[in-house]
Every structure is written in structure tokens, then in C-alpha cells.
Amino acid sequence: MKYSLILIAVITFVFVLQNIFPQITEEFSLSGFSRPYQLITSMFLHADLLHLGYNMIALFFFGLALEGAVGGRRFLLAYFATGITASIAAAAFYPGSLGASGAVFGVTGALVALRPKMTVFALGVPMPLVVAAVVWGSLDIIGVFYPSGIANFAHIAGLAVGLLLGLTWLRNFREKYAKSKPHNVLSDKEMDEWEKNWDKINFYAPSLTGNAVSSRISACSSRQRLST
Numbered sequence: 001m002k003y004s005l006i007l008i009a010v011i012t013f014v015f016v017l018q019n020i021f022p023q024i025t026e027e028f029s030l031s032g033f034s035r036p037y038q039l040i041t042s043m044f045l046h047a048d049l050l051h052l053g054y055n056m057i058a059l060f061f062f063g064l065a066l067e068g069a070v071g072g073r074r075f076l077l078a079y080f081a082t083g084i085t086a087s088i089a090a091a092a093f094y095p096g097s098l099g100a101s102g103a104v105f106g107v108t109g110a111l112v113a114l115r116p117k118m119t120v121f122a123l124g125v126p127m128p129l130v131v132a133a134v135v136w137g138s139l140d141i142i143g144v145f146y147p148s149g150i151a152n153f154a155h156i157a158g159l160a161v162g163l164l165l166g167l168t169w170l171r172n173f174r175e176k177y178a179k180s181k182p183h184n185v186l187s188d189k190e191m192d193e194w195e196k197n198w199d200k201i202n203f204y205a206p207s208l209t210g211n212a213v214s215s216r217i218s219a220c221s222s223r224q225r226l227s228t
Contacts, residue, residue, distance in 0.1 A: 004063030082106020089157035099228035102158035109162025
């Protein structure tokens with residue numbers, strides 16, 4: 001079973017527990033650096049159903065795409081490394097936060113490096129993933145100056161670290177698909193051609209993902225914590 005799907009199942013189950021036992025949210029949400037375990041546990045908590053839904057839709061499509069490209073272990077590395085980095089950023093700039101968005105942005109960032117021309121919808125407009133990432137990143141930068149209940153620094157940190165990880169895996173990713181030339185790395189032209197063919201088959205799923213991620217701006221916490 002894909003690790004992406006396992007994470008979605010676990011996070012959804014935790015959300016159910018949050019609603020049955022509200023003290024879980026109080027104990028395991030991020031509140032500074034006083035309780036280091038919260039850097040990880042807060043990634044599994046969500047403020048409401050809308051917050052959960054946007055993140056899980058994005059994780060489903062982008063997570064499966066990244067996991068298929070780099071494998072389960074590297075996917076988990078990207079998810080937790082970027083998620084923890086995002087939590088550190090959130091703890092540094094905000095009094096409290098919760099949510100998996102930092103990790104989801106990290107997964108997206110890694111995918112940007114590997115499949116920059118993958119078609120997604122951002123703000124209802126189809127565009128390459130790399131352009132969409134610039135749009136989402138810009139919205140978060142704007143959000144830093146115009147706070148709206150979202151931990152924008154966490155998103156930015158996750159996206160940046162994910163992009164760096166993706167760039168380190170780019171050569172291996174190209175080698176994986178150099179089937180016709182087992183001793184060579186795919187050229188940029190060959191990689192573009194492979195990516196175009198891939199997108200013809202997988203256009204609709206990433207489109208839903210991009211739309212969900214672009215809508216995460218409205219997924220604000222109903223509690224006294226920022227959504228990530």
C-alpha cells in the first residue's frame with residue numbers, strides 16, 4: 001500500500017479522535033518550542049473538516065505522484081523533513097498552529113523540481129506546476145504582510161525545503177525513466193517529451209489537486225491557532 005494513502009488514513013483517523021476527545025488538539029497542537037514532540041504531532045491535526053479536506057486532496061494527488069517518482073522512502077523523507085521544517089518556522093513566528101499544509105507544500109515543492117510542467121489548476125486557471133508553485137508561494141508571501149489566520153511562513157519553509165530535496169533527486173528521477181538508454185541520463189528534450197505524454201494520461205487528477213491547494217487560503221482555523 002502507498003505511504004501517501006496510509007498517511008491520509010492516519011490523519012483522517014486522528015481528526016475523528018480530535019472531535020471525540022478535544023483535549024488531543026490542546027495537547028498536541030504546536031505552541032512554540034516548549035514541547036518538541038509537537039513539531040511532529042501538530043502535522044497530524046486539523047482545525048476543521050474543510051482544513052482537513054483540502055490538505056488530504058492535495059496529499060492524495062501530489063503525494064501519489066511524488067511517491068511514484070522517487071519511491072516510498074524518499075516520499076516519507078520529503079513529507080517529514082519538510083513538515084518538521086515548516087513546524088519550526090511556525091513555532092518561530094506564531095504562538096500556535098496545526099495542520100499538514102507545510103508537509104503538503106514540501107511534497108509539492110519536490111514535485112516541482114521533478115515535474116515542473118505537470119498541468120494543474122491554480123485559481124481556476126490551467127498552468128504548469130512550476131508556475132502554480134510561484135503563484136501559491138507569492139500568495140503566502142503576501143499573507144506574511146496581511147495575516148489571515150494562516151501560518152504562511154510554514155508554507156514557504158515547506159515549499160523551499162521540498163524544492164531543494166527535489167533538485168537533489170532530479171538526476172535519479174531522470175535515470176529511472178531512461179528505459180531506452182540504460183547507460184545514459186535523459187536529455188532535457190527527452191524529459192519534456194516523456195512529461196507531455198505522462199500529462200495526457202494524468203491531466204484530470206493533478207488538476208483537482210491544484211484547485212484544492214489554491215483554495216487552501218480560505219481554510220483558516222476556527223480556534224486560536226493558525227492553520228498550516
